[in-house]
Amino acid sequence: MPEHRVGTQEEFDAARAELLAQEKELTRRGDELARKRRELPWVPVEKDYGFDTEDGPKSLADLFDGRLQLLVYHFMFGPPYDAGCPVCSSIADTLSPNAVHLKARDVTLICSSRAPLDKLLGYRRRMGWSLDWVSSGGSDFHRDLGFVYTAEELKPFLEGGYPATVRQMAQACGTDVASYVTEGPGLSAYALADGTVYRTYVTTARGLEPAMAYYGLLDRAPLGRHEEGEQMHWLRRHDEYDDKG
Template identity: 80%
Template sequence: MPEHRVGTLEEFETARQELLAEEKALTRRGDELARKRRELPWVPVDKDYGFETENGTKALADLFYGRSQLLVYHFMFGPSYEAGCPVCSSIADTLDANAIHLRARDVTLICSSRAPLDKLLAYRERMGWSFDWVSTVGGDFHRDLGFLYTEDELRLFLEGDIPPMVSQMAQATGTDVFGYVTEGPGLSAYALSDGMVYRTYVTTARGLEPAMAYYGLLDRTPSGRHEQDEETHWLRRHDEYGGT
């Protein structure tokens, strides 16, 4: 634990009240951004995407399962992977626990990956999750949303110095670096209205942090995320932490 300034209770309370005012302002700003997300124009989804599910091949509209809203987490689990991405797996821990609450608000939550369905379901059983997980038929669904990359698009990255964290994650998924970074994580949202599916929102990178609940908690600890200068990622699958 690094050294830190020590003060009196009165100094703490004064600084805490100042910080609280900023936190409340940030909350109000977050409410404003949430409103703007809801006001984004809806885009009709005209392409006939196909998905392999536990109940056969389905269209995107079928994945709502009787609800009017759909959230899809694009889980990094490519055809060459032997296990899911550890970071995506940490996100899925949060998603799985919240799926039942989302269903109560007319929202279906699923994960989508390009690996064969039997691989996905076996990994889901290992992790103890219960959300619906579908395998895309072809790569268009992830590609059209910007979560699948070609070798040409990745060439400069692959010819450069590969960050140790990327090599670590590739090894953890049982594939090579190219196989790993071909896939990208993301979240997309849809509405079903009068039989038509509309895309309403897409995000990736730090836009996924609301589904990474541990970061919000770490941000409130003395050391914070404490990731500076770390060459490898501290995250592991929840069954790999050992005696922590």
């Protein structure tokens, strides 16, 4: 444990009160951004995407499952992968138990990946998730949202050198670096109105942190995320940690 400033209870209370005011300001700012997010223009989805599901082929509209809102987590599990991305897996750990609560608010939450459905369902069994998972198969669903990259687009990244964590994650997925980084994570949102599907929101990278509950908790732990200088990513699939985590 690194050295840290030690103070009295009175000093803590004064500093905590000052921080609390800033936290409340951030919360109000978050509420304002949530309102602006809901006010984004809706874009009709005109392409006819097809998905392989446990119940057979479905369209994007079918995935709403009788509800008016749909959230899709674009899970990094490409066709050559043997297992899902560990980071995406940590996100699914958060998403799966929350799907039932979202249904109560007229929202269907699913995962979508490009790998064949049998691979996805086998991995889901291993992880113990109940979340619905579909395969976008050969459709452009992930590509059109910017979550699939071509060899030409990846060339500067691969030739310029990449962090050791990328190779680590590729190996964890049973594939090579080029195949691993072809996929990208993301979240997209949709509304169904009068038979038309509208895209209402898309995010990736740190925009996915609300689904990474552990980071919010680490931000409140004494050492925070404590990732600076680490050459390998600390995240593992939940069945791969040792007794100490």
